[in-house]
Amino acid sequence: MSRIQKIIRPEIQALTAYHVPSSDGYLKLDAMENPYTWPAVAKESWAEMLKTLPINRYPDPQAQFVKDELRTLMGVADQYEIMLSNGSDELIQILAMAIAKPGATILAPEPSFVMYKMVATLCGLNYVGVPLTEDYELDHAAMSAAIKDHQPELIYLAQPNNPTGNLWDTDVMEDIIKSAPGLVVMDEAYTAFTDADFIEWLDRYDNLLIMRTLSKVGLAGLRLGILIGHSEWLNEFDKIRLPYNVNILTQASALFALEHYDMLKVQTEQIRADRVLLMQSLTEISGLTIYPSEANFVLVKTQNGMASIWHEELKNRKILIKNLHGSHALLQDCLRITVGSADQNEELCNALKEIAQSGAIQ
Numbered sequence: 001m002s003r004i005q006k007i008i009r010p011e012i013q014a015l016t017a018y019h020v021p022s023s024d025g026y027l028k029l030d031a032m033e034n035p036y037t038w039p040a041v042a043k044e045s046w047a048e049m050l051k052t053l054p055i056n057r058y059p060d061p062q063a064q065f066v067k068d069e070l071r072t073l074m075g076v077a078d079q080y081e082i083m084l085s086n087g088s089d090e091l092i093q094i095l096a097m098a099i100a101k102p103g104a105t106i107l108a109p110e111p112s113f114v115m116y117k118m119v120a121t122l123c124g125l126n127y128v129g130v131p132l133t134e135d136y137e138l139d140h141a142a143m144s145a146a147i148k149d150h151q152p153e154l155i156y157l158a159q160p161n162n163p164t165g166n167l168w169d170t171d172v173m174e175d176i177i178k179s180a181p182g183l184v185v186m187d188e189a190y191t192a193f194t195d196a197d198f199i200e201w202l203d204r205y206d207n208l209l210i211m212r213t214l215s216k217v218g219l220a221g222l223r224l225g226i227l228i229g230h231s232e233w234l235n236e237f238d239k240i241r242l243p244y245n246v247n248i249l250t251q252a253s254a255l256f257a258l259e260h261y262d263m264l265k266v267q268t269e270q271i272r273a274d275r276v277l278l279m280q281s282l283t284e285i286s287g288l289t290i291y292p293s294e295a296n297f298v299l300v301k302t303q304n305g306m307a308s309i310w311h312e313e314l315k316n317r318k319i320l321i322k323n324l325h326g327s328h329a330l331l332q333d334c335l336r337i338t339v340g341s342a343d344q345n346e347e348l349c350n351a352l353k354e355i356a357q358s359g360a361i362q
């Protein structure tokens with residue numbers, strides 16, 4: 001198939017497609033999903049509403065009702081614009097396309113969200129990953145030096161960071177935003193699980209954008225990403241966005257969910273409370289080190305060389321978590337566990353205890 005080799009860009013040929021393992025019959029604690037569904041009455045009125053939608057028509061290209069509702073809920077000031085997308089993954093792609101001139105660079109601390117690098121590669125951009133410190137803090141000196149050397153068009157700061165779960169020093173982040181020659185995106189995908197909130201920084205920095213998503217609060221299946229920022233920037237990105245990127249079912253369902261946000265709030269508050277209990281239970285299992293978390297997942301370090309064994313043993317017990325070992329030097333022996341419902345967390349901890357006692361782990 002030399003034609004493929006001739007036609008397809010070499011960096012694409014070198015990639016392996018983003019792999020999502022089949023999860024049929026598993027307890028899914030690998031993808032930061034909300035474990036809860038909606039009360040029956042809410043489901044009922046949602047289904048009633050869906051019936052009325054004109055799916056023979058194109059959706060509102062601006063999804064204006066959804067934006068208005070989000071503006072109120074998130075307290076977005078009038079002077080800022082909101083742009084919506086097919087998940088925040090699509091925003092990452094749109095931002096990359098907007099800056100994709102020869103030699104342009106995206107920079108991010110590492111380890112962080114894998115899409116930053118993947119999309120940079122897909123769009124033919126330079127990507128610079130700056131390692132975090134051993135305890136997953138920003139390396140201030142290394143970040144400053146990399147910004148100076150590479151003059152990145154775009155910098156990503158995920159807060160809380162995925163997959164480490166922590167928040168970084170605010171002074172260091174402000175210094176990064178000030179010294180950045182281009183844009184800085186604060187990716188607040190886990191905003192529902194932390195008190196940290198950087199939306200007010202928009203008032204201070206005109207090179208800052210805030211990115212959010214409805215995926216982690218219980219609407220992963222809808223695919224709705226949210227970009228908030230100065231209209232001068234967002235007007236440019238809006239030219240790249242395909243006109244009907246948020247479909248009518250997503251628009252209507254998101255609006256419904258946002259109008260019933262109390263229902264989601266109860267769930268995310270429950271997850272926050274259960275995170276504390278889960279972390280407590282995990283510390284009681286021998287062989288595991290638990291890192292602090294401001295998100296709906298917990299980073300766990302196993303003893304040397306044991307991550308894949310824990311992962312496999314859980315899989316044998318029909319529980320899926322994320323094995324991070326091998327994905328980055330700083331994630332050696334690491335696993336990432338999504339916080340589930342109280343019952344699910346208990347099932348997980350029981351399985352982990354059983355594995356610890358089984359002799360599978362040396």
Ligand SMILES: *Cc1c(COP(=O)(O)O)cnc(C)c1O
Nearest residue numbers: 087088089113158162189213215
């Ligand atoms: C999950 C995640 C996203 C992607 O969210 P979608 O809206 O589902 O595409 C973005 N950023 C971070 C840091 C994430 O963990």
